[in-house]
Amino acid sequence: MFKVAVIGASGLLGRALVAELAQQTGWQVVATTFSRPVPNALTLDIRDARAVEQFVEREAPDALVIAAAERRPDVCEHDPALARALNVDAVRTLAAAANRRGAWTLSISTDYVFDGAHPPYRDDSAPSPLNAYGRSKLEGERALLDTTDLGCVLRLPLLYGPIVGWAESAVTSLVPAIAASASASADGKPAVMDAWAIRYPTFTPDIAFVIRQMLERHARGEAISGIVQWSGDEPMTKYEIAIRLAEALRVDARLTPQHRPTDATPRPHNCHLASDRLEALGIGRRTPFDTAIRQVLAAFPWRGDKAA
Structure with a gap:
């Protein structure tokens, strides 16, 4: 054992x-x-x-x-x-x-x-x-x-x-803002997404x-x-991740790219790990992002009450 x-x-x-x-x-x-x-x-x-x-x-x-x-x-x-x-x-x-x-x-x-x-x-x-x-x-x-x-x-x-709440990953934490930006309500505003830092x-x-x-x-x-x-x-900024999330969610999101870092805590620009x-050693597996994120969203479907 x-x-x-x-x-x-x-x-x-x-x-x-x-x-x-x-x-x-x-x-x-x-x-x-x-x-x-x-x-x-x-x-x-x-x-x-x-x-x-x-x-x-x-x-x-x-x-x-x-x-x-x-x-x-x-x-x-x-x-x-x-x-x-x-x-x-x-x-x-x-x-x-x-x-x-x-x-x-x-x-x-x-x-x-x-x-x-x-x-x-x-x-x-x-x-x-x-x-x-x-x-x-x-x-x-x-x-x-x-x-x-x-x-x-x-x-x-x-x-x-796979998540138990949207905030659990910096990827899925974007979902509530994406969904809100696609809202038909009069006060729906575009979601500003970082387009500076490159993530993997x-x-x-x-x-x-x-x-x-x-x-x-x-x-x-x-x-x-x-x-x-x-x-x-697959290199992506949060803005690019948000676009692909919106496609997976099938919502018409209104997204605005932010091309300069705005975080209070400094974050690196591109830390691509080789x-x-x-x-x-023959070790590894990579699932394409679009395939994997659809699996995540299917298991935790969007509902307005999960925005909190």
């Missing part, structure tokens, strides 16, 4: 990963959550070092995937202590506990460790984060790699996938497939270490 602990199983990526791993014969998945209860998951506050140590000792996983994090740049900017607690200290605690058990640890990181000025970025490119979120995730990468030799960092860009939306079921392939290598005694990256291959290392 190959046992995998998924830390942060209630999140956008965590749910996709649990669903993917649950299909594997001979694998056991132990899922943990904190703020959002999930059936058959254990409650674990990863900021509680003693609770983390007891969890790892009791469950004795062969591998541990850290999908829990504070991922909201504005929150990280205004509460750096929370960002450090979740994105740095908790990673170190989990990695140390797993290392004592001889378990492989995979920690999820972000393209925001780069400044976005010179893409594409390889796994060995020099990081230069622009905001507190990127800095905390970079520190988390270093915490993992300094704590265990049996560990790996997986950097990912903008995520989208990446489908969470594809990432779950990639992580499963990585776990299979570990199960065979061929664990991947160091830093790897995975990314969708996926060469995983591709060279």
Whole structure:
């Protein structure tokens, strides 16, 4: 029996990963959550070092995937202590506990460790984060790699996938504004969408497939270490994403492009992640954006009461 602990199983990526791993014969998945209860998951506050140590000792996983994090740049900017607690200290605690058990640890990181000025970025490119979120995730990468030799960092860009609310992904969070812009009401206004930052939306079921392939290598005694990256291959601004969302929703949205950055928290222009290392190992899967987003919207159809 190959046992995998998924830390942060209630999140956008965590749910996709649990669903993917649950299909594997001979694998056991132990899922943990904190703020959002999930059936058959254990409650674990990863900021509680003693609770983390007891969890790892009791469950004795062969591998541990850290999908829990504070991922909201504005929150990280205004509460750096929370960002450090979740994105740095908790990673170190989990990695140390797993290392004592001889378990492989995979920690999820972000393209925001780069400044976005010179893409594409390889796994060995020099990081230069622009905001507190990127800095905390970079520190988390270093915490993992300094704590265990049996560990790996997986950097990912903008995520989208099956949701429990529109705001869960920066992709689907655009839907209420798109729908409002298409409203026939007299006060309906065009939705202003960022047309400056270039993003690479990446489908969470594809990432779950990639992580499963990585776990299979570990199960065979061929664990991947160091830093790897995975990314969708379709560059889009939020304005372009909104156009494609409107097409999928079949609404006549009124959209206005914003060609200069307006976010209070600085964000990088183009952090395209090169996926060469995983591709060279035969690892990877990419679902076309238009196909994947239609799957997401079909499972969570638009209704006015879901705009909140």
